[in-house]
Amino acid sequence: MRDITLGQYINGDSVIHRLDPRIRLILTLVYIILLFILKTIPQMLLALALILGAYALVRIPVKMLLKSLKPIIPIVVFTSVLNMFFVNGDVIFSFWKLSVTRQGLYYAVMLSLRVICLLAGSSLLTYTSTPIELTSALELLFMPLTKIGLPVNDLAMMMTIALRFIPTLLEETDKIMAAQKSRGANLDTGTFMERIRALTPILIPLFVSAFRRADELALAMECRCYNGGEGRTRMNALKIRRSDCIAVVVFIGFCSLIVLSGRISL
Amino acid sequence: MSTIKLENAGFVYQKGMPDEKVAVSGVSLTFEEGDFIGIIGHTGSGKSTLIQMLNGLLRPTSGHVYIDGDDIWDDRSKLREKRFKVGLVLQYPEYQLFEETVRKDIAFGPKNLGLSEEEINSRVAEAADFLKIPEKLLDRSPFDLSGGEKRRAAIAGVLAMRPEVLVLDEPTAGLDPRGRREILDVISNYHKAEKKTIILVSHSMDDVARYASKVLVMNAGGVFYYDTVDEVFKHALELRETGLNIPTVTDILLTLKERGMDVDTDIYTPARAAQTVTQYFKEVEAR
Numbered sequence: 001m002r003d004i005t006l007g008q009y010i011n012g013d014s015v016i017h018r019l020d021p022r023i024r025l026i027l028t029l030v031y032i033i034l035l036f037i038l039k040t041i042p043q044m045l046l047a048l049a050l051i052l053g054a055y056a057l058v059r060i061p062v063k064m065l066l067k068s069l070k071p072i073i074p075i076v077v078f079t080s081v082l083n084m085f086f087v088n089g090d091v092i093f094s095f096w097k098l099s100v101t102r103q104g105l106y107y108a109v110m111l112s113l114r115v116i117c118l119l120a121g122s123s124l125l126t127y128t129s130t131p132i133e134l135t136s137a138l139e140l141l142f143m144p145l146t147k148i149g150l151p152v153n154d155l156a157m158m159m160t161i162a163l164r165f166i167p168t169l170l171e172e173t174d175k176i177m178a179a180q181k182s183r184g185a186n187l188d189t190g191t192f193m194e195r196i197r198a199l200t201p202i203l204i205p206l207f208v209s210a211f212r213r214a215d216e217l218a219l220a221m222e223c224r225c226y227n228g229g230e231g232r233t234r235m236n237a238l239k240i241r242r243s244d245c246i247a248v249v250v251f252i253g254f255c256s257l258i259v260l261s262g263r264i265s266l
Numbered sequence: 267m268s269t270i271k272l273e274n275a276g277f278v279y280q281k282g283m284p285d286e287k288v289a290v291s292g293v294s295l296t297f298e299e300g301d302f303i304g305i306i307g308h309t310g311s312g313k314s315t316l317i318q319m320l321n322g323l324l325r326p327t328s329g330h331v332y333i334d335g336d337d338i339w340d341d342r343s344k345l346r347e348k349r350f351k352v353g354l355v356l357q358y359p360e361y362q363l364f365e366e367t368v369r370k371d372i373a374f375g376p377k378n379l380g381l382s383e384e385e386i387n388s389r390v391a392e393a394a395d396f397l398k399i400p401e402k403l404l405d406r407s408p409f410d411l412s413g414g415e416k417r418r419a420a421i422a423g424v425l426a427m428r429p430e431v432l433v434l435d436e437p438t439a440g441l442d443p444r445g446r447r448e449i450l451d452v453i454s455n456y457h458k459a460e461k462k463t464i465i466l467v468s469h470s471m472d473d474v475a476r477y478a479s480k481v482l483v484m485n486a487g488g489v490f491y492y493d494t495v496d497e498v499f500k501h502a503l504e505l506r507e508t509g510l511n512i513p514t515v516t517d518i519l520l521t522l523k524e525r526g527m528d529v530d531t532d533i534y535t536p537a538r539a540a541q542t543v544t545q546y547f548k549e550v551e552a553r
Contacts (some may be wrong), residue, residue, distance in 0.1 A: 181349070182355075184375055200364065201364045
C-alpha cells in the first residue's frame with residue numbers, strides 16, 4: 001500500500017519548478033492541444049524532442065520517465081495493432097484475412113508517439129508541481145466562474161483536503177490491515193466472494209476513522225474562523241513574473257515552429 | 267509456550283528506493299518463554315517495526331525470526347498458523363473494532379482460529395472477564411463504548427485467541443492514569459495467571475520498571491541494552507545521557523547524588539527509594 005505514489009512530485013529547483021503553477025498548467029494544456037493538431041510523424045518527433053528538452057531542464061532521469069510510461073504500454077500496443085490492421089490503404093503485406101497497410105502503419109506510429117508525448121507532458125506537470133500548487137492554480141484560473149455562481153473556493157478547498165488525506169488514509173489502511181491480520185483475518189486467499197467479505201473488517205474501521213477525521217478537521221477549521229474561501233489571502237501569493245512571460249514566449253514559439261514545419265517540409 | 271528468537275534481523279522501508287529508511291538493523295536476541303519484557307526507546311528507534319516482525323506482519327529484509335526454532339518465513343502456508351502463537355495488540359487498538367456488538371468483535375479472532383461455537387463463547391466470556399468488561403456491554407455496539415472500554419474490548423479480542431506470546435504496542439497511550447493502571451494490571455494478572463510471555467512496548471520507564479522482568483532498550487534501530495530490569499537501570503546515567511526517560515525515582519536519586527547526597531542510585535521502585543533516603547538521613551543524624 002505504501003508504494004502507491006500520487007501526485008509524484010519531485011522536489012527540485014529547476015526553471016520549470018520556479019514557474020508560476022498557472023503557467024505550467026496552461027502550457028501543458030497548450031502542449032496537449034498541439035499534439036492533436038500535428039498531422040505528420042516528423043512534427044510529432046519534434047514535439048517529443050520538445051518535451052524531452054523540458055525533461056532535461058528539470059534533470060529528471062530518463063529512467064523515471066520510462067517507468068511512468070510502463071503502465072500505458074499495453075494500451076499503446078493494443079491500439080497500434082488495431083490501427084495497423086484496420087486502416088484501409090496500400091497493402092504492404094497480408095496473411096490470412098488480415099492485411100497491414102502503409103497508412104495503417106503510419107497511424108500506428110503516430111498514435112504511439114502521441115500517447116507517449118501526452119503522458120510525458122502531463123507527467124512533467126505532476127513531477128514539477130505539488131498537489132497544493134495545482135489546486136491553487138486551478139482555483140485562480142477558475143475564479144471568473146464564481147460570477148456564474150460556481151463555488152470555486154469551496155471546490156478548491158475540497159480538492160486540497162482530499163489530496164491531503166490520501167496518504168493519511170493509506171497509512172490508516174495499512175495499520176488496520178496489520179491489526180486485523182494479527183487477529184487472523186485472511187486477506188490473501190479464498191474465493192472472490194470470501195475476499196470481498198474479508199474486506200469488511202478493514203472498510204468499517206476505515207470509514208469510521210475517515211468520518212472522525214472529517215469531524216475533527218471541520219471543528220479545527222471553524223476554530224480558526226474558516227467560513228468559506230471568499231476574501232481569503234494566501235501566504236505564498238502566486239505572481240506572474242518576467243521569467244513566466246519569457247517561458248510562455250519561448251514555449252509558444254517552439255510550438256508554432258513545430259506546427260509551421262509541417263507546412264514547409266512536407 | 268513459545269520462544270521467539272531473532273537472528274541478525276533487520277528491516278528497511280522502501281528498500282532499494284532513493285528514500286529507503288533503515289528502521290531496524292542487526293538485532294539478535296531471544297525472548298524467553300514466560301518472561302515479561304518491556305521495550306523502550308525513542309520514537310523512531312524501531313520498536314514498532316521490531317514487534318511487527320515478531321508475528322510475520324513484516325518480513326525482515328535481512329536476518330531471520332524464529333518461533334520455537336522454526337523460521338516463520340520458511341513456509342508461507344504455515345505463516346498464519348505461526349502468527350496465531352503471537353498475539354499482537356497494535357497502537358490504538360480501538361480503531362480496529364468493526365463488528366455490530368462487542369461480543370462479536372471479541373469473537374473475530376477465535377472464529378478465525380476455526381474454533382467451535384462453544385469454545386468461542388467460552389473464550390469471549392473469559393477474555394471479557396479478564397478485561398473487566400461487564401456482561402451488559404457485550405451486546406452493545408463497540409462504537410458506543412467510552413475510550414477506555416473500547417481499548418479493553420480491543421485487547422480482549424486478542425487475548426481471546428490465547429496467544430503464547432502477547433505483544434502490546436503502547437497499550438496505555440492516550441489513557442488517563444487510572445485507565446493506564448487498569449490496563450497494565452490486567453496484563454500483569456494475565457502474565458501471572460497464564461505464565462505466558464508478555465512483550466510490552468512503552469514510553470514510560472516507570473511502567474516498565476514496575477511490571478517487567480527484563481528490559482530491551484532500543485536506540486537507532488539496534489539493541490542498546492537487553493537485560494534484567496536491575497542490570498539495565500544500573501546504567502541509568504547512560505540512559506539519561508542518550509536522552510531516554512528513566513524511572514522517576516531513579517532520576518530523583520541521581521539528582522540527589524549530583525547535589526552531594528551519597529545515596530544508592532540503582533533503585534527504580536518508590537518504596538526502596540524512600541527506604542534509601544530515610545536511611546541516608548538517619549546516617550547523617552547519627553553523625
